[in-house]
Amino acid sequence: MESNRKTNNINHSVSVDCVVFGFDGFSLKVLLVQRDLRDNLDNGDDTLVLPGDLIYIDEDLEDAASRVLLDLTGIDNLFLEQIGAFGSLNRLAKDRDKVWLDLVRPIPESRVITIGYFALVNIKNYTIRPAGFAKHVIWEDFNEVGELGFDHNHILRTAIIKLRNKLYHEPVGFKLLPKYFPLNHLYTLYNTILNSKLDRRNFLRRILKTGFLKETDNFQEGVPHKPARLYKFIEKEFENDNNHKFKFY
Amino acid sequence: MESNRKTNNINHSVSVDCVVFGFDGFSLKVLLVQRDLRDNLDNGDDTLVLPGDLIYIDEDLEDAASRVLLDLTGIDNLFLEQIGAFGSLNRLAKDRDKVWLDLVRPIPESRVITIGYFALVNIKNYTIRPAGFAKHVIWEDFNEVGELGFDHNHILRTAIIKLRNKLYHEPVGFKLLPKYFPLNHLYTLYNTILNSKLDRRNFLRRILKTGFLKETDNFQEGVPHKPARLYKFIEKEFENDNNHKFKFY
DNA sequence: CCAAAAGTGTTGATGCTACACCCATGA
DNA sequence: TCATGGGTGTAGCATCAACACTTTTGG
Numbered sequence: 152m153e154s155n156r157k158t159n160n161i162n163h164s165v166s167v168d169c170v171v172f173g174f175d176g177f178s179l180k181v182l183l184v185q186r187d188l189r190d191n192l193d194n195g196d197d198t199l200v201l202p203g204d205l206i207y208i209d210e211d212l213e214d215a216a217s218r219v220l221l222d223l224t225g226i227d228n229l230f231l232e233q234i235g236a237f238g239s240l241n242r243l244a245k246d247r248d249k250v251w252l253d254l255v256r257p258i259p260e261s262r263v264i265t266i267g268y269f270a271l272v273n274i275k276n277y278t279i280r281p282a283g284f285a286k287h288v289i290w291e292d293f294n295e296v297g298e299l300g301f302d303h304n305h306i307l308r309t310a311i312i313k314l315r316n317k318l319y320h321e322p323v324g325f326k327l328l329p330k331y332f333p334l335n336h337l338y339t340l341y342n343t344i345l346n347s348k349l350d351r352r353n354f355l356r357r358i359l360k361t362g363f364l365k366e367t368d369n370f371q372e373g374v375p376h377k378p379a380r381l382y383k384f385i386e387k388e389f390e391n392d393n394n395h396k397f398k399f400y
Numbered sequence: 401m402e403s404n405r406k407t408n409n410i411n412h413s414v415s416v417d418c419v420v421f422g423f424d425g426f427s428l429k430v431l432l433v434q435r436d437l438r439d440n441l442d443n444g445d446d447t448l449v450l451p452g453d454l455i456y457i458d459e460d461l462e463d464a465a466s467r468v469l470l471d472l473t474g475i476d477n478l479f480l481e482q483i484g485a486f487g488s489l490n491r492l493a494k495d496r497d498k499v500w501l502d503l504v505r506p507i508p509e510s511r512v513i514t515i516g517y518f519a520l521v522n523i524k525n526y527t528i529r530p531a532g533f534a535k536h537v538i539w540e541d542f543n544e545v546g547e548l549g550f551d552h553n554h555i556l557r558t559a560i561i562k563l564r565n566k567l568y569h570e571p572v573g574f575k576l577l578p579k580y581f582p583l584n585h586l587y588t589l590y591n592t593i594l595n596s597k598l599d600r601r602n603f604l605r606r607i608l609k610t611g612f613l614k615e616t617d618n619f620q621e622g623v624p625h626k627p628a629r630l631y632k633f634i635e636k637e638f639e640n641d642n643n644h645k646f647k648f649y
Numbered sequence: 650c651c652a653a654a655a656g657t658g659t660t661g662a663t664g665c666t667a668c669a670c671c672c673a674t675g676a
Numbered sequence: 677t678c679a680t681g682g683g684t685g686t687a688g689c690a691t692c693a694a695c696a697c698t699t700t701t702g703g
Contacts, residue, residue, distance in 0.1 A: 164413040165487070165513055208511055212487040236485040236515045238414070238461040262457055264414055266485045266513075335654080352657075353693070376653040377700040584681080601684075602666070625680040626673040 161205050163261040167215045168203030168303065170234065170267065170310035171223075172293075173274035174327040174340050179293040180274060181307065182223065186251055186300055196247055199291070200300040201307065203265065205256075216268040223288055224272070230326050232317075234267035234310050242302040251300070265302075269310045271326040318344055322363045325384035333371055333379035334358070363387070410454050412507045415514040416464045417452030417552065419483065419559035420472075421542075422523035423576040423589050428542040429523060430556065431472065435500055435549055445496055448540070449549040450556065452514065454505075465517040472537055473521070479575050481566075483516035483559050491551040500549070514551075518559045520575040567593055571612045574633035582620055582628035583607070612636070 171182035183199040202223055206215040213231060221227055243252060243263060252259040274290065293311070298304065317323050324340050338354055341347075358364060364382045371378035420431035432448040451472055455464040462480060470476050492501060492512060501508040523539065542560070547553065566572050573589050587603055590596070607613060613631045620627035 162413060162511065164411060209489065211489055212485060212513070233484050235482050236461060238515070240458065240460055262411065264461070264513075264515075266487070333655090350693070350695085352695085355656090357692095373702095374654085375702050377655050377702085379655060582682090599666070599668085601668085604683090606665095622675095623681085624675050626675085626682050628682060 160207050160209070161257070162208045162210075163205060163256075163258045164263060165212075166203055166205045166263050166265040167212060167219060168201045168237075168265050168267050168306055169216050169219055169231075170201055170269040170307055171220065171229075172269065172271050172310075172314060172327065173290055174343070175274050175290075176336055176339070177343075179343055180290040181293050181296060183289055183291045183296070183299070184223075185287045185289075196251060198247055198251070198300040199289075199297070201303045202288070205263070212266050213268070216266075216270075220270060226272075226276070229270045229272060230323075231268050231270050232313070234269055234306065234313055236264055236266050237302055237306055238264035239302065242305075245300070248301050265306075267306045267310065269313060271314075271323060273327060273329050275329055315345055322361065322384075322389055325363070328384075331367060331369055331381040331383055333381055334364075335379060337382075409456050409458070410506070411457045411459075412454060412505075412510040413512060414461075415452055415454045415512050416461060416468060417450045417486075417514050417516050417555055418465050418468055418480075419450055419516065419518040419556055420469065420478075421518065421520050421559075421563060421576065422539055423592070424523050424539075425585055425588070426592070428592055429539040430542050430545060432538055432540045432545070432548070433472075434536045434538075445500060447496055447500070447549040448538075448546070450552045451537070454512070461515050462517070465515075465519075469519060475521075475525070478519045478521060479572075480517050480519050481562070483518055483555065483562055485513055485515050486551055486555055487513035488551065494549070497549055514555075516555045516559065518562060520563075520572060522576060522578050524578055564594055571610065571633075571638055574612070577633075580616060580618055580630040580632050582630055583613075584628060586631075612638075 169182075173180040173182065182202060184202050186196070186198055186200045202219050204215065204219050206212065210218070213233070216231055217227065217229065220229055220231075240262065242265070243249070249259070296304070296307065299307070318341065324337060324344075327340060328336055334355055337358065338349070338351060341354065342349055363385050365385050367381050367383055369381040371381065418431075422429040422431065431451060433451050435445070435447055435449045451468050453464065453468050455461065459467070462482070465480055466476065466478065469478050469480075489511065491514070492498070498508070545553070545556065548556070567590065573586060573593075576589060577585055583604055586607065587598070587600060590603065591598055612634050614634050616630050616632055618630040620630065
């Protein structure tokens with residue numbers, strides 16, 4: 152289905168860009184691609200960008216985001232959520248961006264509105280595809296992301312805010328961890344993403360009280376200290392019970 | 401500037417749609433337009449839709465939303481916030497929608513992605529423009545909105561969720577009220593939008609504690625009971641202090 | 650035996666909920 | 677004088693924050 156797409160099947164006005172977050176146990180990572188190499192061009196531009204693409208005219212937005220990520224990770228069915236639309240007139244106007252657009256886009260001057268998505272992945276499951284496109288993909292430390300192409304720093308800032316809010320309000324942190332994990336990984340995950348220093352005992356007590364965790368009989372292996380018990384996430388319907396009356400914060 | 405726009409200056413792939421919320425003291429209202437009359441056509445289709453339009457190719461998204469609302473209310477500079485992008489392939493596919501598109505759109509079959517915005521207005525300030533376009537605009541009770549055209553029920557559902565969340569977390573309720581208002585209007589506003597029955601005394605205590613309200617020396621007039629003191633909103637930087645640690649809800 | 654992280658309770662303070670009566674005004 | 681909503685305080689309960697030492701394992 153990808154193969155029989157044609158250039159004139161492309162919607163030249165709308166793209167998707169994906170912010171893929173991962174967690175390696177220590178820091179938050181973001182998937183970035185080197186845009187020049189992406190089409191095996193090389194004009195010395197090593198600008199990093201978020202993975203993204205123009206959509207096809209007969210393709211749903213979220214499908215387009217999935218397609219981009221499938222190409223990168225080889226994995227379908229990622230957790231995906233829309234960040235929003237980014238459409239300012241100058242979002243593609245940097246000089247280096249224009250050079251790149253001229254090289255690879257059929258209609259380089261087209262005004263493109265992009266729809267941002269973010270994904271949460273377990274960084275170990277989805278080892279980046281070794282071939283082609285994916286060879287030029289890197290996991291960048293979130294705190295070390297430099298200037299990206301286009302308006303991608305803006306998209307990324309919006310994404311991290313969404314992620315933080317989600318982390319406060321919904322059980323999504325688990326999506327960044329493997330199936331079995333010690334509680335302290337979850338703890339450092341929260342501290343890292345929220346850049347806070349939560350009280351460890353209070354954190355553990357509360358996270359257990361949510362009922363989303365089940366202890367297993369497995370323990371860490373190969374660690375140079377007392378191995379921690381592994382827990383797993385329990386799927387259960389999360390009631391976003393809006394009985395938290397009003398409260399500004 | 402509107403007058404020298406041309407048809408070929410239109411971006412036929414992207415539109416904006418606006419959910420305008422108002423509050424009349426009793427119930428939440430939404431601004432809807434009768435789409436057929438909108439261009440002075442009349443084929444018996446009285447379907448209601450959210451106000452919206454295709455964007456111009458040289459127009460920022462939010463500017464497009466502002467333009468649509470300016471046309472309706474005559475007022476510029478509304479509080480506007482993006483809801484998100486809506487782009488499913490069948491969002492314009494209902495039979496009646498297609499009839500309408502054939503009538504008014506230069507490229508009726510174009511696949512259009514729309515960006516939703518919502519606005520909060522003081523329903524009394526912005527009396528709908530009496531002329532032209534606006535004559536066919538109505539304030540519909542939120543709970544009585546029927547089936548709208550296109551995917552506009554979907555957009556509206558997304559908007560109300562955003563509004564509720566914002567009401568919980570940020571001082572935005574004031575935007576729906578006039579400059580001076582009695583506390584009970586604010587109270588019923590919260591109860592109406594959150595459809596809850598907050599304890600009145602606890603609500604008043606907490607809303608005052610936020611420091612966003614200042615009492616004035618003015619009182620209600622013309623009410624058949626003890627006139628309530630009027631308050632006004634205090635503009636001050638709202639620190640979305642993320643010191644509410646983690647907590648699922 | 651040493652290093653490293655795991656695991657584990659209590660207390661005081663704060664904030665939340667629940668609850669009912671009198672007052673001021675206009676008609 | 678009556679009807680209507682305005683305005684006001686407290687007490688018990690639940691939740692949160694702060695805080696440190698012992699245990700287990702691997703090396």
